Amino acid sequence: TTSSDNAVTAIAHTNIALIKYWGKQNADMIIPYTGSLSLTLDQFYTKTTVSFDQSLTRDNVSIDDQAVSGNSWQRVHDFLEIVRQKAGIKLNANVDSYNHVPTAAGLASSASAFAALAAAASKAANMNLDNQELSRLARRGSGSACRSIFGGFVEWQKGTEDRNSFAVPIETPNLDDIRIIALTVEKQQKPISSRQGMALSVTTSPYYPTWVKVVESDLQNIKSAIHDDDFTRFGTISELNAMRMHALTLSSNPDFLYFNGDTLDAMNEVKRLRHSGIECYYTIDAGPNVKVICQAKNVKTITETFSKLFGNEKVTVAQPGPGVKYL
């Protein structure tokens, strides 16, 4: 067969964690120390086409029409090795990936990237995985990718080994007017990857054991807030949990910090808005960009406020998005 005969294209959207994943108990299998909970977003996605082809002498990888080499190539290649091993094939692959991000990136793409790659590569290799198996496979590329297999609110159940560590959707009609306003204050690559940062926190932060305990209750509390359609409790827990995660970076040895000056300005502005009666909360991942959590009714005011502060092009409004799809 030629490459186009068995080419499979999949689309996956990125997700924002409200209860964060920070630390692996098994780095090779990517088994986390804690569960986590996220919302899949409609605005940022990756579209990836994979075909296995016997005429190739190595894996060919392109992202946004640029041939990829070095570390990025290695990560995709390592992932394809897992797929080939599971499928029992030896063929090399063509991988063409496109990231759809409004303005100029800077938002987590590894989640959508590995979710789309897991779906496209496994199907191109003739495996017909169900969503739970896809979630387990995506997890091997990047932990947060296991949550992007599903749409809406998603919980990653930590498990203890490959077999039982996967994400599940939280089916709920509640909090459907939730909006995430992404403030892309910085597009540079982060100086410390989430992978390195987690490893440092796990091994050196004296607060790590406390984090593991606290996430347990944060998870229970946010699930009950979603169930009760209680936006105030939902937002409060999200903001607290994000700051608890960042306290692990400050308490590592050596210490590190993902915030910059704009991050602090945005955090202060969210608090100011909240005190003035516009209810909103912030969450921040392993980088300086801030995501504002709010409800549809306040999007206009919040968007205007941050457009004045950072410029229109830095502000993107997202709503709940879908799970992985094949084209």
Ligand code: PMV
């Ligand atoms: O999946 P990774 O290795 O990119 O780690 C993601 C880490 C955070 O974004 C900070 C938290 C999360 O749960 O997504």
